Structure formats: structure tokens, C-alpha cells
Amino acid sequence: MFDVVGKKKWFFAFSLLLTVPGFIFILLTPLSGGKLGLQFTIDYTGGTVWELKFQDPNVTPEQVRATLVAEGLTDSTVVQTKDGYLLIRTSATALQATPASPSPAPSASAAPSGSASPAPSGSAGASPGASPGASASPSPSAATPSPAASPPPSAAAASPGASPAASPAPSPSPAQAVIPIPTSGPLGRAAAALQKAYGPIADQRELTTVGAVVSADLINQAILLILIGSLGILLWITFRFHDVKFGVTALIALVHDVIVVVGTFAILGTFFRVQIDALFVTAMLTVIGFSVHDTIVVFDRVRENKARHAGEPIAAIVNHSVLQTFGRSINTSLTVVMTLTALLLFGGSAITYFVLALLIGIVSGTYSSIFNASPLLVVWQEWDDRRRARLAAASRTARRASA
Numbered sequence: 001m002f003d004v005v006g007k008k009k010w011f012f013a014f015s016l017l018l019t020v021p022g023f024i025f026i027l028l029t030p031l032s033g034g035k036l037g038l039q040f041t042i043d044y045t046g047g048t049v050w051e052l053k054f055q056d057p058n059v060t061p062e063q064v065r066a067t068l069v070a071e072g073l074t075d076s077t078v079v080q081t082k083d084g085y086l087l088i089r090t091s092a093t094a095l096q097a098t099p100a101s102p103s104p105a106p107s108a109s110a111a112p113s114g115s116a117s118p119a120p121s122g123s124a125g126a127s128p129g130a131s132p133g134a135s136a137s138p139s140p141s142a143a144t145p146s147p148a149a150s151p152p153p154s155a156a157a158a159s160p161g162a163s164p165a166a167s168p169a170p171s172p173s174p175a176q177a178v179i180p181i182p183t184s185g186p187l188g189r190a191a192a193a194l195q196k197a198y199g200p201i202a203d204q205r206e207l208t209t210v211g212a213v214v215s216a217d218l219i220n221q222a223i224l225l226i227l228i229g230s231l232g233i234l235l236w237i238t239f240r241f242h243d244v245k246f247g248v249t250a251l252i253a254l255v256h257d258v259i260v261v262v263g264t265f266a267i268l269g270t271f272f273r274v275q276i277d278a279l280f281v282t283a284m285l286t287v288i289g290f291s292v293h294d295t296i297v298v299f300d301r302v303r304e305n306k307a308r309h310a311g312e313p314i315a316a317i318v319n320h321s322v323l324q325t326f327g328r329s330i331n332t333s334l335t336v337v338m339t340l341t342a343l344l345l346f347g348g349s350a351i352t353y354f355v356l357a358l359l360i361g362i363v364s365g366t367y368s369s370i371f372n373a374s375p376l377l378v379v380w381q382e383w384d385d386r387r388r389a390r391l392a393a394a395s396r397t398a399r400r401a402s403a
Helices: 008-031 061-070 104-116 118-129 132-136 138-143 151-158 160-166 185-198 212-241 244-272 278-308 314-346 349-402
Strands: 047-054 077-080 086-090 201-210
Touching (some): 008 244, 008 349, 047 185, 061 077, 061 086, 061 185, 185 201, 212 244, 212 278, 244 278, 244 349, 278 314, 278 349, 314 349
Antiparallel strands (some): 047 086, 047 201
16 A cells, blocks of 8 residues: 655755745846736736837838837837747836827718607708709608608618719728827837837737736736635535645745746746736636645545544554545546646647636646645644643643642
């Protein structure tokens, strides 16, 4: 029989090997001012992300960065992405000014003007310029009890010469879905300088600005969610097993998994500039739930075996419980890992790092539930038994001395 508890020091050492490097890189995040360690998207830092492509494919990120610095955006970073797009990221907020777009205004006002005053303006405006035969047509339409249905046909039929101008009116509206190039504000000046230096901008794929207040709220909400979830788990497990040792050891295993996942992303952010977005918090909460679920399965078997094998050493009871649930834990985790691996390979780039965080967390949670939480329970219980034995011995010695 494999002695998991007996080799607990090796498993603890391996856990330190997993967590210490990542923890160091996590600490480097504030110490380096964000240059090393965790890299956050503008969801958490605030700023502007601008992804564009020039008609000239030879424009380099270094050239664009030099132009932006000349325009005062000294904190801008420019990287080349796939398909020839340039990703510009700056921590300066409120850069995206609402561009003046006169084309949507006429098209928007033209539609209401034709419908807001259907019978009077449409027929009256058409009848003076129309033939007398056309003047008879407004009278039936005026007598018609449903004037709202008649204006669109009358507007289309009353001015056949204007139909070419009327037909393009609906067509520009779908084109407005394309992100317009900014023309005002700091970003508008930067766009003008870039186009003057490197030619027209062929396409824009993204233009997003997040303010500092919004990003601060997201950070506070993320921290609050994780703290409330962890505290709730601690209280529930303590209540469920009637022993605080179960709740605390489960929480320690949970913290181990969080450090492993966050530390891995801190290392990836340092060397590969991988960023953490809002989905990362969702992944962490999922990892926390899965890790505690696996730990509870082992602890529940420990509680059952303590009642069945009362009087046996706690180490033997816990080791037997771990081996009994080992197959179930591995099979459950493998099923999830295979699904996540398929998503990681074929799920697309939008969820790559979300799935990667889940994959690392599930593997770490399975390991910590078996090789960390259960041995920690044994260490604490044995220490508590020794403490009670010393107190009992001291109490007996005091009674003998008083007698």
C-alpha cells in the first residue's frame, strides 16, 4: 500500500517548488511598476487599445511608436499582430473622443422626417410640384384612416427622381458598423500625424478606452469575489465537518492552487507579455470551486473512516481514505483535463488563456487535494494530539504535587 502521508515531506517540497518561483514573480509586479510579473489588460489598468492597419504593409511598430511619442503619447506600446495589424496600447485614458460623423445624422433625420409627418409634409410637399392628376392622389390618402402605412409608398412614388438619392440612404447605415477613424481629441491628432507620415489607415479592428474609475471598480470587485468565496468555503467546511482543521487545511490547499495559477501567468506575463483579462477572475473562481470539491470528497471519506476505525492513528486513517478516493479523483480530473485540452487546441484565441488558467488550476487542485490538504490535516491533528497529551501530563503532575 502506497504511503501518501508518510512521504508528505516530499510532496510539501514539490509544492514549494511549484509555488515559490511564481510567488516571486507575483511580488515583482508592484516592485517593478508593472514591467515584470503580472500584465493586466485595460480592463484593470485603464487606458486605450487601438488596433489598425495601414495601406502600406511596411510600416513598423518602431515608426508608429516614434510618431506617437512625438504627439505626446510617451507611454504607448506598439506591437505587430497577425494579418498586418498594429496593436497600440497606452495607459492614458480619455483619448477616444467621439468623432463628428455627419453622414449618420442626415440618414437618421431623414427617416424620422418621412415618418413623423407622413400625410401633411409628404403629400403636401409633393402635390405642388406634381401634376393635377397627382393632386387627386393626396385626397384619398388623406381620407384613408391609416396614414402611417401610406407615407412610405407615397414618399417612394411621389419623387421618382429622388429615388436614387433615397435608395443609398439605407445602405450607408450598415457601413457605420465599421469603426470610424478618430478625427478629434488626442487620438484624432495622433491619427492625423500617422496618416501624414505613413499614408492612409486601411482598417481599424479595435478602438477601446477604459477609464480609471471603471478599472478600479473591476479590481475591487475581483478581489471581493475571491475573498468572499474563500471565506464562505472556510465557514461551510468548518460547519459541515464540525472541525476548524478541515476548513483551514482546505483553504490552504486552495491558496496553493491560486498561487500556482497566478504565478504561472506572472511568469508568462514577464517573458511572453501574456495579459490577464476579466475572464481570468472567472477562471480563478472555477478553479477554487473545483479544488475544494475534490478536497471535500477526501475529507468526507476521512470522517467516515474515523467513525469506523476509532482508535487507529490519524495517519493511517487519512492514508487509507486518500487511497480509497484516489481513483475517483484522478478519473474526474482526467475527464475535465481532456475537455479543456480540446478547447485549448481548437477553441480559438479568444478563450486560450481562460482555458489555460482552468487547465493549470484543475491539475493543481487535484494534486493539492490529495498530496497537500490530507497530509496537512494529519500534521495538524498529530500536533494537536501532542499538545493535549502535554497538557494532560502537566495537569496530572500538578494534581500529584498538590496531593
